[in-house]
Amino acid sequence: MRLYPNQLQQHLARGLAPIYVVAGEEPLLIEEALDAIRAAARKQGYSEREVLDVDQSFDWQRLIDSYASLSLFASKRIVELRMPRGITGGSRKKAAADDDADGESSEKSGGGSGAKILPELAKHPAPDTLLIVVCGKLEYRTRSGGWYLALENAGASVYCEPIKPDRLPAWLQARMKQAGLTADAEAVALLAERTEGHLLAAAQDIEKLKLLFQNGRIGAEQIAQAVADSARFEAFDLSDKILSGDAGGAIRALERLRDEGDEIPKILGALAYDLRTWAAAALIHEKNGNAAMAVDQVRVWKSRQASFIKGLERARAPQILGWLARLADVEARFKSAVSEQSWEELLTCIAEASGAQKAALRPAA
Numbered sequence: 001m002r003l004y005p006n007q008l009q010q011h012l013a014r015g016l017a018p019i020y021v022v023a024g025e026e027p028l029l030i031e032e033a034l035d036a037i038r039a040a041a042r043k044q045g046y047s048e049r050e051v052l053d054v055d056q057s058f059d060w061q062r063l064i065d066s067y068a069s070l071s072l073f074a075s076k077r078i079v080e081l082r083m084p085r086g087i088t089g090g091s092r093k094k095a096a097a098d099d100d101a102d103g104e105s106s107e108k109s110g111g112g113s114g115a116k117i118l119p120e121l122a123k124h125p126a127p128d129t130l131l132i133v134v135c136g137k138l139e140y141r142t143r144s145g146g147w148y149l150a151l152e153n154a155g156a157s158v159y160c161e162p163i164k165p166d167r168l169p170a171w172l173q174a175r176m177k178q179a180g181l182t183a184d185a186e187a188v189a190l191l192a193e194r195t196e197g198h199l200l201a202a203a204q205d206i207e208k209l210k211l212l213f214q215n216g217r218i219g220a221e222q223i224a225q226a227v228a229d230s231a232r233f234e235a236f237d238l239s240d241k242i243l244s245g246d247a248g249g250a251i252r253a254l255e256r257l258r259d260e261g262d263e264i265p266k267i268l269g270a271l272a273y274d275l276r277t278w279a280a281a282a283l284i285h286e287k288n289g290n291a292a293m294a295v296d297q298v299r300v301w302k303s304r305q306a307s308f309i310k311g312l313e314r315a316r317a318p319q320i321l322g323w324l325a326r327l328a329d330v331e332a333r334f335k336s337a338v339s340e341q342s343w344e345e346l347l348t349c350i351a352e353a354s355g356a357q358k359a360a361l362r363p364a365a
Contacts, residue, residue, distance in 0.1 A: 001156040012040040017155035018125035023135035024160025028199040031302045033158045048077040076128045119150035168192045179210045183218040190223045239274040243311035247356035264334045275324045282317040323353045
C-alpha cells in the first residue's frame with residue numbers, strides 16, 4: 001500500500017500493517033510519520049523498540065536475528081531499521097546500486113545484502129513484530145521495484161516529498177488550525193515567505209506564535225511583530241544555544257532578554273525545566289550509550305532533540321545538576337534584592353553550561 005503523509009492517520013485508525021517503509025526529503029514529515037506509527041503501535045501493545053542503524057559495514061544477519069527473535073520482556077515489539085539513502089549493500093562503492101531500477105545490490109555484508117534480505121523478510125512477516133524501515137531521499141525508480149516495492153506490497157510505504165511553494169500556504173493554514181490559530185491569507189503568505197519552504201522552521205514558528213498570541217487570532221501585523229521582535233523569541237532559543245555549546249549565542253541571548261526587560265524568574269523557569277530534562281536524559285544516556293533513545297525517552301520535542309543530543313555529548317548528569325543548583329542560588333540572590341549580582345551569576349552559569357570558561361556581561365542598555 002502506498003500512502004501520502006496526509007493519509008497515514010486515517011490508515012492507522014483502521015489498523016497496523018506488519019511492515020512500514022518511511023522515506024523522503026522532508027525530515028519533519030518523516031519524523032511525524034514515524035511518531036504516528038509508533039503511537040499507534042503502542043496503543044496496540046507494542047511496548048519494546050529496537051533500533052538498528054545501517055552503515056557500510058552493517059551485518060545484515062543482525063536484522064534477521066532481531067526480526068525473528070522473541071522478546072523476553074514484551075509480547076509485541078518494533079524493529080526499526082534506519083538506512084541512510086536506502087543503503088542495502090555493504091560498501092560505499094556499491095551504495096549507488098540503490099538507485100538501480102530493480103533496487104538490487106550485489107554487495108555482501110555479513111549476513112548478505114539488504115536488497116536480498118528485505119524482500120525475503122517481506123514474504124514472511126514475523127508475528128507480533130512490527131518492522132519499520134526508515135530511509136532518506138530515494139529516486140523514483142528505486143521506489144518502483146526491488147526491496148522497496150516488496151516492503152510496500154507486504155505492508156505500507158510513506159514517501160515524504162518536499163512541499164511545493166504553491167502548496168505551502170495551504171499546509172501552513174492547516175498546521176496553524178491544528179495549533180488552535182486562525183490566520184488570514186496575508187498572514188499565511190507572510191509566514192510562507194519568512195520560512196521559505198523550510199517546514200521545520202515553519203512548525204517551530206507556529207509553536208512560538210501559539211505561545212505569543214494566546215487569543216488564537218493571527219494577522220499579518222502579528223506575524224510581522226513576532227518576526228521583528230526577535231528578543232521575545234530569544235527566550236525559546238536560549239536553552240538550545242546552551243545545549244548546543246554555542247556560548248557566544250547564549251550570552252547574546254541573555255543580554256537581549258535583559259535589555260528587553262525580561263525578569264530573572266521568567267528566564268530561570270525555562271532554563272530549570274530544560275536542565276532537569278537534560279539531566280534526566282544524561283542519566284539514561286550513561287546507562288545505554290544511545291543519545292537519541294535517551295532524549296526520546298524523556299519526551300523532548302523532535303524539533304529540539306538535536307540540541308539535547310549535542311548537550312549529552314559534552315556533559316554528564318552531575319555537571320548538569322550542579323548548574324541546576326546554581327540556578328536556585330541565582331533565584332535566591334534575586335529575591336534578596338541583589339539584582340545586578342544575580343545577572344552576573346546567571347551569566348557565569350550559562351557560560352559554563354554552554355562551554356565557555358569565563359564571560360563578562362556588558363552594561364544593560
